[in-house]
Amino acid sequence: MSETEPRTERSGRTDPAPGQAPSARPHTGRRRNEAAHRAILDAALDLLAAPDGAPVTIDAIARTAGVGKQTVYRWWPSKGAVLLDALTDRADQDVDGPDTGALRTDLRAFVATTFDAAQHGTTASALRALAREAARDPHLADLMRSFTATRRNALHDLLSRGRDRGELAGNADLDLIVDQVYGVFWYRFLLGHGPLDQDTAERLADSLVTANRGD
Amino acid sequence: MSETEPRTERSGRTDPAPGQAPSARPHTGRRRNEAAHRAILDAALDLLAAPDGAPVTIDAIARTAGVGKQTVYRWWPSKGAVLLDALTDRADQDVDGPDTGALRTDLRAFVATTFDAAQHGTTASALRALAREAARDPHLADLMRSFTATRRNALHDLLSRGRDRGELAGNADLDLIVDQVYGVFWYRFLLGHGPLDQDTAERLADSLVTANRGD
DNA sequence: GTTTGTCGAGACTGCTAGTCTTGTCAAGCG
DNA sequence: CGCTTGACAAGACTAGCAGTCTCGACAAAC
Numbered sequence: 001m002s003e004t005e006p007r008t009e010r011s012g013r014t015d016p017a018p019g020q021a022p023s024a025r026p027h028t029g030r031r032r033n034e035a036a037h038r039a040i041l042d043a044a045l046d047l048l049a050a051p052d053g054a055p056v057t058i059d060a061i062a063r064t065a066g067v068g069k070q071t072v073y074r075w076w077p078s079k080g081a082v083l084l085d086a087l088t089d090r091a092d093q094d095v096d097g098p099d100t101g102a103l104r105t106d107l108r109a110f111v112a113t114t115f116d117a118a119q120h121g122t123t124a125s126a127l128r129a130l131a132r133e134a135a136r137d138p139h140l141a142d143l144m145r146s147f148t149a150t151r152r153n154a155l156h157d158l159l160s161r162g163r164d165r166g167e168l169a170g171n172a173d174l175d176l177i178v179d180q181v182y183g184v185f186w187y188r189f190l191l192g193h194g195p196l197d198q199d200t201a202e203r204l205a206d207s208l209v210t211a212n213r214g215d
Numbered sequence: 216m217s218e219t220e221p222r223t224e225r226s227g228r229t230d231p232a233p234g235q236a237p238s239a240r241p242h243t244g245r246r247r248n249e250a251a252h253r254a255i256l257d258a259a260l261d262l263l264a265a266p267d268g269a270p271v272t273i274d275a276i277a278r279t280a281g282v283g284k285q286t287v288y289r290w291w292p293s294k295g296a297v298l299l300d301a302l303t304d305r306a307d308q309d310v311d312g313p314d315t316g317a318l319r320t321d322l323r324a325f326v327a328t329t330f331d332a333a334q335h336g337t338t339a340s341a342l343r344a345l346a347r348e349a350a351r352d353p354h355l356a357d358l359m360r361s362f363t364a365t366r367r368n369a370l371h372d373l374l375s376r377g378r379d380r381g382e383l384a385g386n387a388d389l390d391l392i393v394d395q396v397y398g399v400f401w402y403r404f405l406l407g408h409g410p411l412d413q414d415t416a417e418r419l420a421d422s423l424v425t426a427n428r429g430d
Numbered sequence: 431g432t433t434t435g436t437c438g439a440g441a442c443t444g445c446t447a448g449t450c451t452t453g454t455c456a457a458g459c460g
Numbered sequence: 461c462g463c464t465t466g467a468c469a470a471g472a473c474t475a476g477c478a479g480t481c482t483c484g485a486c487a488a489a490c
Contacts, residue, residue, distance in 0.1 A: 029466030030456040036468075057446060068469040073448070135350030137447095145406060152408075173418050175409055176399070180419075183398025184391070191360060193367075194390055203388055204395075211426030244435025245487040251437075272477060283438040288479070352478095 032075075039065040040072055044086035048126035056083070056129055080133050080140025087126055088147060097154045103162030104209050110158055111181055112201040114151075118189050119196065131190060152178050169214030177208050247290075254280035255287055259301035263341035271298070271344055295348045295355025302341055303362060312369045318377030319424050325373055326396055327416040329366075333404050334411065346405060367393050384429030392423050 043064035047056045054060075058079050062069045076082045098109040118124050134144040159174045168174075184204060188194045258279035262271045269275075273294050277284045291297045313324040333339050349359045374389045383389075399419060403409045 027466090028458055028464070030458095030468075032467070055446085058448080059446075062469090066469085068471080069448080070450085070470090071468060074467075079447070132350045135347045145408065148406065149408065173415075176415060176418060176422070179399045179402055179409055180395050183400070183402035184394050185398070186402055187394055187398035191363065193360065193364070194394055200388075200391065203391060207391075207426035208422075211422035242435085243433070243489050245437075245489095246435090248437070270477085273479080274477075277438090281438085283440080284479085285439090285481085286437065289436075294478070 036067050036071055040067055041086045041089055044082050048083060048129045049122040051121055051125055078139045080137040083130055083133055084140060084143045087130055097158040103167040106158050107205040108202055110155060111205045112198050114185055115196040115201045166214060168212050172212040177212060180208060251282050251286055255282055256301045256304055259297050263344050264337040293352055293354045295352040298345050298348055299355060299358045302345060312373040318382040321373050322420040323417055325370060326420045327413050329400055330411040330416045381429060383427050387427040392427060
């Protein structure tokens with residue numbers, strides 16, 4: 001996800017013998033400018049992180065990056081793709097949840113980390129802007145779904161380990177627990193009517209363990 | 216909420232003696248056309264309910280209602296306000312939660328009803344469209360906040376009654392319980408990655424009671 | 431019959447996503 | 461060295477939509 005794909009096949013080959021080595025001339029012409037690539041991602045992140053919630057247009061991204069609009073669209077299919085790529089480029093390493101051997105501790109840490117990440121201005125406005133864009137761009141909404149799926153899977157694994165150790169009931173609905181965590185998170189994050197502090201994280205984690213323990 | 220307000224003061228009175236009967240001439244000129252008002256709300260609902268998820272523009276609403284755009288903007292401040300008004304106009308009566316005298320039963324019914332309401336095509340696409348609009352329109356986001364607050368309050372009251380009867384711990388975080396219900400609801404509703412069926416509703420309600428009971 | 435305010439119709443502005451065009455530059459090939 | 465290919469910056473252009481403005485018609489009060 002953090003490495004981008006070109007939106008269409010490059011190097012106008014017709015590939016008449018599929019399954020072959022990429023035919024004789026794999027590439028000619030000027031090479032892709034890696035600096036421009038980075039500049040676009042960085043500009044997107046900068047604008048996304050702007051606290052004023054400004055709309056983040058493609059024009060702005062291109063101008064900030066010192067790049068033509070076409071260069072953006074050559075490498076990403078839509079604005080949303082740029083934004084998501086910019087965000088995951090920064091954030092998709094740290095999805096491996098904690099593993100202390102005790103479910104309550106793991107879950108507390110996971111929830112606390114999740115809540116905490118959204119408290120920092122930069123990430124918060126970026127995430128908010130992303131959600132805003134995803135609401136209007138079906139393509140981005142798709143990407144967003146797989147983005148969130150990654151997070152959910154990490155949490156699901158954490159819970160699964162706990163269940164294997166007998167800390168959750170064998171018939172506990174892990175997906176529902178996962179969605180209770182991320183549901184509360186996004187709901188409060190986007191509406192902003194309630195806190196996402198460490199205290200809340202602990203209470204939520206503890207109550208989920210209590211409700212689903214297998215004794 | 217279901218009765219609309221004019222976007223600005225009507226009938227150019229200056230009201231020099233506040234707290235008085237509305238001064239001598241409360242209104243002159245042609246009266247508001249109630250039929251047009253209804254037609255707009257109905258058109259909005261129709262378009263919102265269209266299964267194809269089409270964008271629902273103001274032009275379309277006005278054209279469908281057989282009304283000039285200005286007539287829409289005379290009575291509502293933004294497109295989002297129209298949409299929200301159209302939706303609440305239909306839905307805001309039934310917020311009084313059940314009251315059977317037993318928390319588990321009440322909560323199950325409340326959650327089940329909430330989930331169920333979003334399964335019907337019309338309401339579902341309307342709600343989705345509304346969320347989409349709220350993401351880009353701060354004004355609507357505000358209206359949306361008070362809309363959701365009404366629902367949250369109904370659920371909070373339900374829980375509060377249960378706590379008074381001793382079915383929840385005295386220190387249970389009712390707001391967190393509320394947000395777990397609506398968090399799961401919106402999260403699954405908007406992402407569509409998991410079911411919102413009666414089974415889920417029951418499991419969620421039961422687990423929340425279990426986690427927060429006061430014994 | 432004059433004033434005030436609503437009505438339908440539609441032109442208009444302003445903003446943005448995404449495409450297309452143009453002229454330039456860099457890399458490989460002969 | 462010249463030719464071809466494709467990336468590049470700049471920016472014109474199209475299309476869709478929110479929201480405003482203008483116009484002529486009409487209706488209610490006075």
